Amino acid sequence: MSQDIADAVNVLGAFCGQRDVQQLTHEHLEQAGYSKQADVLVLYGGSILCGVDVLAEAMRAGAARRYVISGGEGHTTEALRSQVKRAFPGIDVAGKSEAELFDACLRERYGLHADYLECASTNCGNNITYVIDLFERERIEASSVILCQDATMQRRMGAGMRLHAPELEVVNFATYRATVAPAEPLTAPLGLSFEHEPQGMWDMERYVSLLMGEVPRLTDDAAGYGPHGAGYIAHVDIPEEVQMAFTLLKEQFPHLIREANPAFAS
Secondary structure, eight states, X not given: OHHHHHHHHHHHHHHHSOBSSXXXXXXXXXXXXXXXXXXXXXXXXXXXXXXXXXXXXXXXXXXXXXXXXXXXXXXXXXXXXXXXXXXXXXXXXXXXXXXXXXXXXXXXXXXXXXXXEEOOOOSHHHHHHHHHHHHHHTTOOOSEEEEEOOTTTHHHHHHHHHHHOTTSEEEEBOSOOOOEEEOSSTTSGGGEEESXXXXXXXXXXXXXXXXXXXXXXXXXXXXXXXXXXXXXXXXXXXXXXXXXXXXXXXXXXXXXXXXXXXXXXX
């Protein structure tokens, strides 16, 4: 059963952590049929700390013409503040938005900085709408955009942009790929461990909870976020293997399905 659980988590992780290209370089973007250089790349603050490295690599490769970091205060903010405090003791984290924290880390580690910060959003929905507002306010002409979000939320982020800006060419690039395996000893949380743990990675229960919470949100029914439900995102097809993986995990860990926090609703 431990291997079945690990396989199910990895199915959800691969589905939610959408990457449309192998790397954020001119060559890989063009080979995949996208613009050689996007107009804008947006890093979302819901990501774990390794998102800083993904953004820096993309900037050095010239993946986009402009770079935005989006994130105010939401359900991931306190975890990010804790990560930053441990990894960058010199950065004052008190009261800082996710966008400000990521930009400070980018400056500290790489001597780089984003062109724009969006510091007011509280959830994946207004992450999208506030960034679109920023484009309009700053008169940023964008026909193509790269979206980088935590792997658990990447597919939903892309679906949100498809709903609110269907005219844009959207490239999804989750900030990490994580694979789990049965743990030794099996007393580890959920009996699982990460094969290669990204910097700032969620603990296992939090990671699985985030993944499990995405499937009901992405499902286009009355309870979901799609057109037949809340209308927050464009329609998403849920493959049968993803539904089966979710069902198995729900049977094993019904308490881990993450509910939306009304404190961060918009």
